[in-house]
Amino acid sequence: MLFNSLQYLIFLPLVFAIYWGMNHRSLKLQNLLLLAASYYFYACWDWRFLFLLVFSTGLDYYTGLKMKDAPSVRMKKFWFWLSIGINVGFLGIFKYYNFFAESFADLLSNFGFQANFWTLQVILPVGISFYTFHGLSYVIDIYKNRIEPERNIVDYSLFVSYFPLLVAGPIERATHLLPQIKKKRIFNSDKAIDGLHQIIWGLFKKIVIADSCATYANQIFDNYENANSLTLLLGALYFTFQIYGDFSGYSDIALGTSKLFGIDLLRNFNYPYFSRDIAEFWRRWHISLSSWFKDYLYIPLGGSQGGTLMKVRNTFIIFLVSGFWHGANWTFIVWGLLNAVYFMPLLLSNTNRYHIDIVAKGKKWPTVKEFFSMSLTFCLAMFAWIFFRAETVAMAIQYIKNIFLFNFKGGVAYLSIDRYSIELVGLLGIFIVFEWVSREKEHPFFGRFLYIRLVLVLLGLLLFGAFTNAADFIYFQF
Structure with a gap:
């Protein structure tokens, strides 16, 4: 179901x-x-x-x-x-x-x-x-x-x-x-209403953002050998938003549903794409799994109490096991190890705990430094997601090679398949704005403009939602 x-x-x-x-x-x-x-x-x-x-x-x-x-x-x-x-x-x-x-x-x-x-x-x-x-x-x-x-x-x-x-x-x-x-x-009626709001936001993430991005991501990854560099970059970008919208959308629906019954579940996502480094990203992505591995594997292995070699060893073990937990494929293992490599400079420089609070807390805009830090972290995550999405390691490597051929001839392919194209880019922009504005809350439905945001999201569901042939959630396979 x-x-x-x-x-x-x-x-x-x-x-x-x-x-x-x-x-x-x-x-x-x-x-x-x-x-x-x-x-x-x-x-x-x-x-x-x-x-x-x-x-x-x-x-x-x-x-x-x-x-x-x-x-x-x-x-x-x-x-x-x-x-x-x-x-x-x-x-x-x-x-x-x-x-x-x-x-x-x-x-x-x-x-x-x-x-x-x-x-x-x-x-x-x-x-x-x-x-x-x-x-x-x-x-x-x-x-x-x-x-x-x-x-x-x-x-x-x-x-x-x-x-x-x-x-x-x-x-x-x-x-x-x-x-x-x-x-x-x-x-508690307030809690139940909050739960309904979170369910609606989760459905928007899944049906509008994730499933729409999946339409293009699937076509591009399935035809990556014939696609130019710009198209492949878009394919990676679409999958980056697909997996986030899909999994965090599921978590929002789960947490919102549970609130209807008066039970609070652990928060699983905290706006990970606004992270300023990869350590912060992993504190905000699939939080319940990351904390599980920290408490039941990383700390028993010695955590960060030993020397540098022990810290490095334990970090690689955690990311290796995390990758393997996601599926029985070498692509997931490489994805995990790649994230471990990303983590190493922070670990060795002892800066992996620098960004604990949400970015630009209490402010409207990030600083220039924060903006570039978030952009770099997002690009690193997107690069790693190519391995996560690819069917084989060889496919992922070839996909990346084709990106760096810098072939932009023919413009962007696969932007007129099945559904809309320019509208999706606009929707992603609106989605990012909604996420940014609500980054200190669980979801966007709060404050003075609650009903305006709610109406806009409901319109998005009605106009762009993929209601026919409901798609499985990606993490069901894990």
């Missing part, structure tokens, strides 16, 4: 009405309703993988209790590593087995050996990377004595499978979400 589908448009108000209709009865019933709605939401993708979600949930729930009641440290470690092994094992089998099998076969072929490994002919269970990380953080936190295990199976199951965040995050922590699940919620 897609957030941008008619099915969801029916599903959400129905669950909302029943949920608040039973508010006077029981918190347990509300949580049970949300759990049932979440399982139905997930089953709409492929009901067979619902069993995998339930098994993973039951495993971590039971493991948490067994670790708490373990008679010895040895038994506590046994249950901990059993849960970690099974969770990572499922993720590895479904997401990475074919990659390793095919990569190993290619390696053997380079030495003259022919190997045909058996590969899995199954689709990747949607959301497996996200709900697996929910469970992993829960088990690790119990093992480290940071939290107590949850003994209410319904509440824990809802924490793992809460439908707004189930298939593409944000990646929640038990310390943040479980207390809200266990606490009685009272309907």
Whole structure:
């Protein structure tokens, strides 16, 4: 079930009405309703993988209790590593087995050996990377004595499978979400309206910005061999806005939906394209994943406490794992490593924590230095996104080579396909203005001009929204 589908448009108000209709009865019933709605939401993708979600949930729930009641440290470690092994094992089998099998076969072929490994002919269970990380953080936190295990199976199951965040995050922590699940919620009209505003903004990002940019980005990347330099640059630019509009749009819809039920989710994006360096970019992009890796991988590895070599090693590990988390393809690994290279000058000069506050906070315009810093960071991110979007590393390299041929003959191709062209450039400009004005808020709908902005966005949805054949969100594949 897609957030941008008619099915969801029916599903959400129905669950909302029943949920608040039973508010006077029981918190347990509300949580049970949300759990049932979440399982139905997930089953709409492929009901067979619902069993995998339930098994993973039951495993971590039971493991948490067994670790708490373990008679010895040895038994506590046994249950901990059993849960970690099974969770990572499922993720590895479904997401990475074919990659390793095919990569190993290619390696053997380079030495003259022919190997045909058996590969899995199954689709990747949607959301497996996200709900697996929910469970992993829960088990690790119990093992480290940071939290107590949850003994209410319904509440824990809802924490793992809460439908707004189930298939593409944000990646929640038990310390943040479980207390809200266990606490009685009272309907707050202001919060609900704010949630609706955030949903509308998320839909605009997805249906108008991301899906429109995808129309051109897909055509250009699919025909990159015949495109000139300017066209290829536009293709990279369109994908840069596509992936941001797509993923941050999903996050906005998820956070807005959850506000309707009186539950706050972790913020996942904070205007990353207004970052002044790549370190700031990663503090503002996919925040829940970045913080997850920092807390559960980077810090356990030693973080920034050791010498320079340890810092460099840990940084490369984090970005390598982050790239691999996104998919079983060498393109994602190169994308991760490229971002690590970007990060190195900041790390070595100890300037990676310089830009903590939002750019030009309390001001209308950035300084000249801030403008050029944001432009450079944006270009670096756009360059890296070419590897993220390309099907192979070789394709990405050739795409980049063709850009630097500086061939501008014939103008821009692929600007009159299927849909509008000049209008999209104008929409991107308006979108940037909206983002800039609201960069100190979660979304643009606030203050004196709230209704003007809301009307403009709704008009944009009606005039330019790609409502037919609703497109999947990019991060569903991860």
